[in-house]
Amino acid sequence: VNYFYHYDLIEILNTTDREINLKDYYLTDKWDGSNRYYFPDAVLAPGEYFVVLCSGDPSLGEKHAPFGLTPGDTVYLAKHGTYIDVLPIPADLQYDESYGRSGNVPVYLAEPTPGKANTDGSISGIASPTADIAPGLYDNAVTVTLNSTGTIYYTTSGARPTTSSAVYTSPITIDD
Numbered sequence: 001v002n003y004f005y006h007y008d009l010i011e012i013l014n015t016t017d018r019e020i021n022l023k024d025y026y027l028t029d030k031w032d033g034s035n036r037y038y039f040p041d042a043v044l045a046p047g048e049y050f051v052v053l054c055s056g057d058p059s060l061g062e063k064h065a066p067f068g069l070t071p072g073d074t075v076y077l078a079k080h081g082t083y084i085d086v087l088p089i090p091a092d093l094q095y096d097e098s099y100g101r102s103g104n105v106p107v108y109l110a111e112p113t114p115g116k117a118n119t120d121g122s123i124s125g126i127a128s129p130t131a132d133i134a135p136g137l138y139d140n141a142v143t144v145t146l147n148s149t150g151t152i153y154y155t156t157s158g159a160r161p162t163t164s165s166a167v168y169t170s171p172i173t174i175d176d
Contacts, residue, residue: 008054008069009114011100012077014044025079027052029067033081037065049115129168141175 010027014020022039029035037052040062044050053060056068069075072091077084087106093099098109102118109118129148146152152168153161 007064009112010052010054010065010069010075011114012044012050012052014046014048017046019046020044022050025077025084027065028076028078029069029073031074031076033076033078035067037067051114141173143171143173145171 012022021041021043023041025039027037027039037058039050039052042050051063053064054067054069055064056066058064058066069089071089071093074086074088076086087099087101089099090108093108098112099106100109100118101107102109107118129146129152132145132147133142146154146168148168153163153165154168154172155161155165156172156174
């Protein structure tokens with residue numbers, strides 16, 4: 001069974017030129033160090049990866065963390081109570097998107113690559129579109145003008161837009 005596509009995951013890479021025993025390290029999603037995932041007594045060779053599944057259910061096995069991840073969370077790597085590394089997860093990260101590092105730079109990744117080097121990525125996600133009127137309830141029809149640096153797909157039904165949805169090209173009048 002390939003669990004990688006059912007759970008969020010955290011991948012650790014040994015970037016040093018020596019082996020590292022993971023037994024003294026832990027991951028947490030809480031600054032106070034609670035919710036800890038303790039690594040097993042395993043040696044990570046130089047260039048080797050270790051993948052932890054954030055299922056929230058450690059009873060599923062030694063590679064399952066007791067927490068899940070959501071956009072806006074932060075992941076902490078610690079050893080003996082000292083934080084070694086911190087990675088904030090962007091609040092705008094969407095379902096099925098991947099975020100990590102390329103070298104030392106945090107990037108949005110083109111695709112997840114568990115157990116392998118990260119692939120192409122971008123330093124920032126595409127900014128959310130902005131509208132020229134405030135969100136709210138209106139008694140009369142309104143015309144909305146949107147601005148964005150990318151293509152805007154939209155629906156007027158309240159459904160989440162996809163690349164098959166209408167493409168924004170001019171102001172939209174909403175009367176219902």
